[in-house]
Amino acid sequence: MLVPTVPGTVEQAVPFACHVAHDSQLTRLWQGQSYGLEPAATFAYLAGAGYRVPAGTSVLVTPLRHPAQAALEARTVAAATGHPAVIGYGPGSRAVQRARLGAPYGDPVAASAEFLRATRDCLAQPWDPPARSAGSAHRYFHAGQALPPVAHPRVQLALGVLRRRMARAAGEVADAALTWLTPADYVRRVVVPEVAEGADSAGRPRPRVIAAVPVAVARPGRHPAGLAQLAAGGHLVLPHYADMLARAGIDVSTGDSTAAARALVDGGAFLYGRPADIAAGLAEYAAAGTDEVILNLTGVQSWYGTDETLLDLSEILAATASLNW
Template identity: 85%
Template sequence: MKLSLLIPTVPATVEQAVPFARQVAHDSQLTRLWQGQSYGLEPAATFAYLAGAGHRVPVGTSVLVTPLRRPAQAALEARTLAAVTGHPAVVGYGPGSRAVQQERLGAAYDDPVAASADFLRATRHCLAQPWDPPVPDTGADHRYHHAGETLPPVAHPRVQLALGVLRRRMARAAGEVADAAITWLTPAGYVGRVVTPAVAEGADRAGRPRPRVIAAVPVAVARRGRRPEALAHLAAGGHLVLPHYADMLTRAGVDVSTADPAAAAAALVAGGGFLYGTASDIAAGLVEYAAAGVDEVILNLTGVHSWYGTDETLLDLNEILAATASLHW
């Protein structure tokens, strides 16, 4: 299993991302630098700035919401990331919440899973990468009908298209159409019991190899004065109030309530969706993700960064990396 790093903040300036790009560039244990959806600076622009500043590291997005973009635009952004960094890029997409769909599109998707799969098919068609087979127009949501939408060919490293996955049906869709399935806040046991098998099922149904499974895992090292439930709330509170996250966590055996995000954050820690403890404890928790079939873990230190800043974030990160250095996933 590989380890990667999420930029642990939504950058207000591109310079805020530099210490984390530098860490990925100089630490052989870290595979990729990730950023989630931003309503401030566009992630592709942040990564392009980092590359231009000399930090040409592999990058990924986890996940960009489809209501904000058309497939041709998504394909253009994705191949730009690969071209400017000089590395294969992993670009994840998801439908976002029903509120986001309603606000950006005027109506929520009738079927978010089908719409997401169709968006991925259309984006792949726009990329028209030579190693991809022809993409049939089989999507159910024809707002992303891609007839005639292609881009002029440009040489670039490979773009891997991913779907954000929480529950079984989206995991099956990722198995059918994506290069990777990306989970967020999913405890290891749930990944192994639900996500990985469903991705494999979808791949088998489509007659293709199982896509990689990537898990973004919030973590924090236990230190005097720290409260894990507060750090979990900072890292995930915005997600815990959303019904689709609460539903996933309930299915995972984590008793959460969208009406009480503080209690939900405490439940997330108790249920293993937020890894807190010594660096060795966290390493042991990451081993469970490897056993669940996860191919890459994105270390998410957003809670630590929100409260304690960059220096303590990097201190936690380096202790975790030291604790995992001798592990054989």
């Protein structure tokens, strides 16, 4: 599950870490990019508080960090939790790139792939292929020397994927491809095939595909479009998300945020309904080739708080328990 809020204090993440620690169906606690508390620090706090659960990030934006710092944070998460970690990166929006770097990347896909390679070079993990030669070109990032070795569980480096080129790049260089707001049919038609093609071209196994899926249980008085807007509204105004959703058959370019959120629900990018309906929707992601699903209950948390969020989570997990994954 995703920590369904941007924590302002580390204690806010505790109820969700506790749930992951005690529910065998939940395999990992995820956190997105935070402009409040650094996710690596939050996971380290949770581990120190007794919640040493597997952790993942989906996704950290590359304009905020150097590859050496990214490698240091990534292995800190793995070492502190005692579990293999999945650490995802992406270029962020052009506005974020401009604000942090002074100008957007000329080629965000190439920059992301180069960032991942540079971060892997800094980690220099024994299971990785040898680092590139010193003469390799560096258009966006220079890794420098590998960090001094520290024993830690494996770090899997992932790329955030929305469209074809990034999916293919993930297949070429990443350990996993992370999607966000992508309907199951789009994952089946676009993401999985492109990741597989990129992997084939690089002569390597297909990376895992991981999908973050916003969900909410239907209850009296709830408004699905409002919940979808709380869960995804910030992404709907970004051109690269609007373009991906249009390619998936969901029109969010109306200028009406409520209509856009309703389109997310109608198009299956936001799963709303009975727990059994949500479980069936999640099964479609598995059938599409998704290897791991991240349950995103941000909308419920934002509107109704932690108790109802955990109630939704428990009912959805109970419904999925009867499915043959």
